Every structure is written in C-alpha cells, then in structure tokens.
Amino acid sequence: MNILIDAMGGDNAPKAPVMGALEAAKLWNVNIVLVGQEDAIRAAAKEAGCDTLPANVEIVHAPDVVDMHDDPANVCRKKKESSMVVGLRLLSEGQADAMISAGSTGALLSGATLIVKRVKGIRRAAMGPAIPNKAGSKTVLCDCGANAECTPEFLLQFGIVGSLYAKKNLDIANPRVGLLNIGTEDTKGTPLQKEAYALLTDAHNKGLVNFIGNIEARDTLLGEVDVVVCDGFSGNVLLKSIEGTAYFMGSLMKHKIFKRKSKLFGYNPLSIIGYLFCRQGVKEVTSMMDYREIGGTQFLGIKKTVIKAHGSSDALAFRNAVKQAVDAVNADFSAELETALKQLTEENADD
Amino acid sequence: MNILIDAMGGDNAPKAPVMGALEAAKLWNVNIVLVGQEDAIRAAAKEAGCDTLPANVEIVHAPDVVDMHDDPANVCRKKKESSMVVGLRLLSEGQADAMISAGSTGALLSGATLIVKRVKGIRRAAMGPAIPNKAGSKTVLCDCGANAECTPEFLLQFGIVGSLYAKKNLDIANPRVGLLNIGTEDTKGTPLQKEAYALLTDAHNKGLVNFIGNIEARDTLLGEVDVVVCDGFSGNVLLKSIEGTAYFMGSLMKHKIFKRKSKLFGYNPLSIIGYLFCRQGVKEVTSMMDYREIGGTQFLGIKKTVIKAHGSSDALAFRNAVKQAVDAVNADFSAELETALKQLTEENADD
Numbered sequence: 200m201n202i203l204i205d206a207m208g209g210d211n212a213p214k215a216p217v218m219g220a221l222e223a224a225k226l227w228n229v230n231i232v233l234v235g236q237e238d239a240i241r242a243a244a245k246e247a248g249c250d251t252l253p254a255n256v257e258i259v260h261a262p263d264v265v266d267m268h269d270d271p272a273n274v275c276r277k278k279k280e281s282s283m284v285v286g287l288r289l290l291s292e293g294q295a296d297a298m299i300s301a302g303s304t305g306a307l308l309s310g311a312t313l314i315v316k317r318v319k320g321i322r323r324a325a326m327g328p329a330i331p332n333k334a335g336s337k338t339v340l341c342d343c344g345a346n347a348e349c350t351p352e353f354l355l356q357f358g359i360v361g362s363l364y365a366k367k368n369l370d371i372a373n374p375r376v377g378l379l380n381i382g383t384e385d386t387k388g389t390p391l392q393k394e395a396y397a398l399l400t401d402a403h404n405k406g407l408v409n410f411i412g413n414i415e416a417r418d419t420l421l422g423e424v425d426v427v428v429c430d431g432f433s434g435n436v437l438l439k440s441i442e443g444t445a446y447f448m449g450s451l452m453k454h455k456i457f458k459r460k461s462k463l464f465g466y467n468p469l470s471i472i473g474y475l476f477c478r479q480g481v482k483e484v485t486s487m488m489d490y491r492e493i494g495g496t497q498f499l500g501i502k503k504t505v506i507k508a509h510g511s512s513d514a515l516a517f518r519n520a521v522k523q524a525v526d527a528v529n530a531d532f533s534a535e536l537e538t539a540l541k542q543l544t545e546e547n548a549d550d
Numbered sequence: 551m552n553i554l555i556d557a558m559g560g561d562n563a564p565k566a567p568v569m570g571a572l573e574a575a576k577l578w579n580v581n582i583v584l585v586g587q588e589d590a591i592r593a594a595a596k597e598a599g600c601d602t603l604p605a606n607v608e609i610v611h612a613p614d615v616v617d618m619h620d621d622p623a624n625v626c627r628k629k630k631e632s633s634m635v636v637g638l639r640l641l642s643e644g645q646a647d648a649m650i651s652a653g654s655t656g657a658l659l660s661g662a663t664l665i666v667k668r669v670k671g672i673r674r675a676a677m678g679p680a681i682p683n684k685a686g687s688k689t690v691l692c693d694c695g696a697n698a699e700c701t702p703e704f705l706l707q708f709g710i711v712g713s714l715y716a717k718k719n720l721d722i723a724n725p726r727v728g729l730l731n732i733g734t735e736d737t738k739g740t741p742l743q744k745e746a747y748a749l750l751t752d753a754h755n756k757g758l759v760n761f762i763g764n765i766e767a768r769d770t771l772l773g774e775v776d777v778v779v780c781d782g783f784s785g786n787v788l789l790k791s792i793e794g795t796a797y798f799m800g801s802l803m804k805h806k807i808f809k810r811k812s813k814l815f816g817y818n819p820l821s822i823i824g825y826l827f828c829r830q831g832v833k834e835v836t837s838m839m840d841y842r843e844i845g846g847t848q849f850l851g852i853k854k855t856v857i858k859a860h861g862s863s864d865a866l867a868f869r870n871a872v873k874q875a876v877d878a879v880n881a882d883f884s885a886e887l888e889t890a891l892k893q894l895t896e897e898n899a900d901d
Contacts, residue, residue: 332798347739388698388783389698389699416786416787416791417797432740436788437787440792441795444796444799445795449799
C-alpha cells in the first residue's frame with residue numbers, strides 16, 4: 200500500500216511529517232511517499248538521524264508550498280506545483296492509495312473535491328472525526344467543519360456516510376445515528392434541524408440509516424449514539440469545546456493535586472505517592488482526548504482516502520495518521536456509499 | 551428584598567424549591583414568596599421538618615401548573631393561573647424584585663418577555679450563564695439557547711448585554727467580548743458571523759464593547775475572553791458539550807483511579823490513601839462544572855431579574871439561585887443597557 204504524506208503541511212513541517220513517516224515505515228509494512236521540497240525533506244531526515252531513506256520511503260519533489268493565507272478556492276489553479284496539489288494529483292492518478300496532510304483544511308478539502316473528486320451522488324465532502332466515548336467505543340461527528348452552511352439534504356447525507364464509516368472503520372454493526380439539536384423533541388431547533396429530522400426519519404423507514412432522533416451535545420461522549428449528524432459550524436463548536444474542556448479539566452486536576460502535594464509535602468510522605476498515583480490516572484484520561492491519539496480526520500464522501508492531520512501535529516500524530524490511513528484504505532466503502540445514495544434517490548423517485 | 555420562587559417548576563417540585571427557599575431564608579436577609587398550590591407547598595415544608603413557615607417566607611396560591619407539554623407561546627393566555635404566570639405578574643406589578651423558576655425554559659422566556667417586558671431597544675432576551683474558567687474568573691455565554699435563530703443585530707446586542715452583565719455582576723472592569731466562530735480569521739463562519747463581526751467591530755470603535763474578534767470553542771474555558779457571543783443554537787451546543795465532557799472526564803477519572811485501587815488493594819495499602827487523596831481532587835474539579843454550583847441562568851435584556859434554574863435543580867441549586875437573584879437585583883443594569891442601545895442607534899443615525 201502506498202501512502203502519500205504532504206511533507207510541507209502543518210506547523211511542524213517538514214520535521215514532524217518526515218519523522219512520523221520514518222517511524223511509520225519502520226512499524227508497518229507500507230510504502231510512504233513524502234511530497235515536498237526534496238532538500239528540506241532530506242535535511243529533516245538527516246536531523247532525525249537518517250542519512251539514507253529506507254527502501255519503503257521515497258520522495259516526490261514539489262517546489263511550491265500552500266500556506267494559510269492562500270485562498271482555498273484558488274490553490275488548485277494557483278499552486279499547481281505545491282506539495283498538497285501534487286500529492287492529490289498522484290492520488291487521483293492511482294499512484295497511491297491515500298494522502299495525509301496537516302496543511303490548510305479548506306485548501307485540502309477543495310483540492311480533494313476538485314482533483315480526487317466526490318463519490319457519485321455526494322453533495323459535499325464532510326469531516327468525520329471519531330472520538331472516544333464512555334462506552335469504550337467511538338462516536339463519529341459528521342460534519343465537523345468542512346461545511347459551515349448546510350442544507351437538510353447535506354445533513355441526511357452526513358448521516359448515511361457517517362453510518363457507513365462507523366460500520367466499516369469502527370466495526371459497529373448497526374450504528375445509531377443522532378441529529379445534534381438543542382432538545383430531544385422533534386419540534387426543536389431551526390428549520391434546518393426540523394427538515395433534516397424529517398429526511399433522516401424517511402431514510403430510517405427505508406432501512407438506510409438507524410436514526411434514533413435528536414440528541415443533545417452532552418450525550419455525545421456518553422456512548423448512546425454512534426454517529427452525530429450536524430452542520431459544520433455546530434460540529435466544529437462541539438468538537439473544539441470537547442477538546443478545550445478535556446484540556447481544562449486535565450490541567451485543573453494537575454493543579455489541584457499538585458497544590459495539595461506541596462501543601463502536605465514534608466508532613467505526609469504518603470501524599471507524594473498519592474500524587475504520583477493520581478498523575479497516572481489524569482494522564483490516561485487526558486491522553487484519551489489528545490488529538491494525537493485520536494489521529495487525523497478523514498474527508499468522508501471523497502473517492503479515495505484523504506486524511507487531514509491536526510495543524511500542530513507532531514511526529515506521533517503523523518505516525519498515527521499513517522496507521523489510520525492504512526485502516527481507512529482497507530475499510531473503503533465508496534461503492535456501498537454510491538449504492539446507498541442511488542437507492543435513496545430511486546426510492547424517492549418511487550414516492 | 552422580595553424573591554419569587556415558582557414552587558411548581560422543575561423535576562423535583564415542589565419539594566426542592568420549597569426546601570431551597572427555607573434554606574435561603576435562613577441564610578440571607580431576604581423575603582421569599584413561594585408561588586404555587588398552597589397545600590402542596592405546606593406539605594413539602596412539613597416534609598422538610600418545617601410545620602410553620604418562618605416570617606420571611608410566604609405563599610401565594612396559584613392553582614394551575616405549567617408543564618413541559620404546554621406550548622410556550624400560549625402559556626400566558628392559556629395558563630393565567632399557573633404558578634409561573636402568577637409569579638411573573640407579581641414581578642411586573644412591582645410586588646417583588648426577582649423571580650426564579652425551574653419550569654419550561656420556553657414558557658418562562660415568553661412569559662418574561664410578554665409580562666415583565668424587555669428593556670427598551672432590546673430585540674430578544676438572551677440566556678447568559680457564567681461558567682468558571684481557567685483564569686479563576688467566569689465567562690458569560692450569550693445566547694445559550696433562548697434564540698435558536700439569530701440575526702447579526704441580535705448577536706451585536708448579546709455582546710452589549712453580556713458585556714454589561716460581566717461588568718456589573720462579575721466585576722470585570724473592561725470585559726473582553728469574543729464572537730464564537732470556527733476560526734479566528736475575520737473571513738470565517740457563515741454570513742451571520744461575518745455580519746455580526748462587522749457590527750461588533752463598529753460598536754467597538756464607538757467604545758460600546760471591547761470586541762477582541764473571533765474565538766473558537768476551545769478558548770471558552772481558558773479565561774482569555776469574558777463574554778462569548780453566539781446564536782442560541784451553537785451556544786447551547788457549547789454549554790452542553792462543556793457539561794457533558796466535564797461529567798465524562800470526572801467519571802472516567804474515578805473509574806481509572808478505582809480500577810487501579812482494586813487492582814492493587816491488599817498488596818499496597820498506600821494506594822488506598824492515594825485513592826482517597828485523588829477522589830478529593832476529582833470532586834473539587836467536577837463540582838466546579840456542576841450546574842448546581844453555577845446556579846441558574848439569568849434572562850438578559852428583561853426589565854427585571856428573571857432566573858431560569860436547571861430543570862433537575864435540587865434544594866442546593868434553588869438555594870444558590872436565590873443568592874444569584876439577590877446579587878443580580880443589586881447589580882441591575884437595565885438603565886445602562888437602555889442608554890447603550892440608545893447611543894448605538896443614535897450613533898448609527900449620525901453615520
């Protein structure tokens with residue numbers, strides 16, 4: 200399997216993507232293609248103590264770089280020779296199975312849409328990160344920021360694509376799909392939610408999704424829903440407030456524990472053990488919510504696997520994104536998705 | 551000062567509101583008026599070991615009750631004799647200074663708007679809970695669910711009213727107002743955010759708010775913003791995902807710690823101390839995010855103090871809501887708000 204990595208994307212490029220690629224190449228039987236400025240990539244590899252690249256890591260030179268100020272809509276036209284666009288072109292030409300980039304989300308999304316193309320019938324590609332939940336499983340949030348403005352039909356499609364993702368990538372037999380809303384009653388929300396509720400109910404009755412109705416933000420992590428359907432704006436708010444609160448709780452916990460320790464230190468040595476003891480528990484919990492562990496976010500509805508890694512991804516994050524890409528390629532569901540969408544429109548035509 | 555409590559509102563009525571009222575009456579120099587079915591209220595007081603009510607607690611009988619199935623829009627007309635509507639009427643007639651209810655949010659909001667009325671110039675009343683942040687201060691989220699659909703002008707007004715609330719109720723000298731968005735660049739978001747950004751910038755230039763620009767959901771708890779402006783839908787998602795994540799992290803922490811304890815129990819007694827030691831830290835942190843500690847949510851932009859207590863409020867929550875009501879009455883800023891809105895429209899007329 201061939202995985203492309205945009206070596207110039209993200210805050211820590213090229214060092215982090217190159218190091219992550221080298222680690223991944225060691226760990227898994229996969230070929231990695233680093234796309235970007237060859238000299239910079241070789242320098243980063245040297246810095247990581249690797250003078251000659253292993254056999255399963257190659258470089259494809261791309262002189263240009265997409266930066267955060269580039270208008271996402273014009274990147275494909277104006278930055279033809281950037282690492283991101285060259286990578287996506289190789290992917291669309293079938294020279295690789297997946298592409299990973301920590302560069303501009305907007306640029307990667309429009310590039311994936313224009314170059315790699317959407318699955319037939321899909322109106323918009325969505326971002327569907329899978330986050331850990333209380334049940335020990337994962338919950339897919341779809342969409343999480345790719346589409347700030349949505350129509351009810353987009354939300355219906357997010358439910359279908361998210362459901363297939365949960366089935367194939369997370370091995371959930373019959374994923375429970377919930378609509379993010381401000382209350383559970385079917386009269387809640389704006390016209391967008393009310394119309395999406397009707398469309399999802401209809402798709403449920405046709406056996407296309409297992410729609411369980413409206414869910415509230417606080418239910419997301421409780422493990423009572425497998426796929427949360429929402430517009431990209433609220434999905435982004437949901438995801439980032441979960442991240443922020445997890446970070447806040449973790450640091451607050453450390454502070455409380457440390458404060459107690461220093462207060463007791465000298466009087467009660469047990470507190471030190473207590474401190475070390477808690478620290479592990481805190482670490483385990485906060486790391487569960489760590490984006491580096493969660494890995495990147497796959498663009499759902501694109502013909503081939505494209506993964507957006509977090510902008511501040513380090514080597515570990517890139518390494519995990521490679522693993523995620525491999526799994527995603529093995530779980531590819533483009534065909535099933537196309538069939539489901541076809542079935543939906545046909546059934547509607549029958550109405 | 552006279553505080554009205556809807557004795558029939560909430561999941562634990564009348565017991566919780568009555569017990570909370572009795573506790574509050576003991577703790578603070580305040581008169582409490584319990585509105586609702588007299589027999590039920592007296593029975594609840596007896597159950598709480600109070601056969602005769604103290605001098606500063608009285609009952610106003612209201613035979614009817616607003617329930618969750620009542621259409622909020624019709625409550626004022628169809629449930630004239632309900633505890634909620636009778637209470638709001640007494641408030642508007644000047645027979646009390648504030649009203650607390652744990653009943654239907656929608657009904658309380660439309661009742662407050664129709665009976666107590668909005669401050670002159672305010673388009674919509676907003677819900678502005680103040681939640682703890684990393685800086686040890688509080689952050690106001692405005693709106694948090696009162697208005698699922700908003701116009702840019704609503705958001706501008708939420709910024710102004712939220713800012714005054716932070717100034718007067720939270721003693722923040724020059725509150726930093728941020729617009730909830732999916733990125734910090736001023737080009738981010740839907741047309742709603744883009745237009746609200748322009749209006750808030752304009753108000754900032756006129757010295758009416760200290761607008762610091764777009765903020766992301768993860769920044770909410772970091773204490774770098776004092777007022778988060780958002781439409782009621784995303785605000786509700788933000789608040790409830792913070793609640794949900796805090797609860798999730800707390801229970802996960804307990805689980806991890808407990809698991810370790812039972813694993814080590816018998817072999818290493820220190821782990822038991824460690825466990826007890828952590829438990830306190832976990833408790834401190836989770837209670838910070840406990841709605842009972844946060845208290846109720848004030849409707850901002852209503853002429854008098856109306857506080858929505860959480861539906862599942864217990865006696866402690868009602869007690870804290872009374873304290874909150876007393877503080878809110880003392881910090882009343884209706885006059886300043888009216889002036890600010892007047893100034894804004896005048897300034898705009900000058901443009």
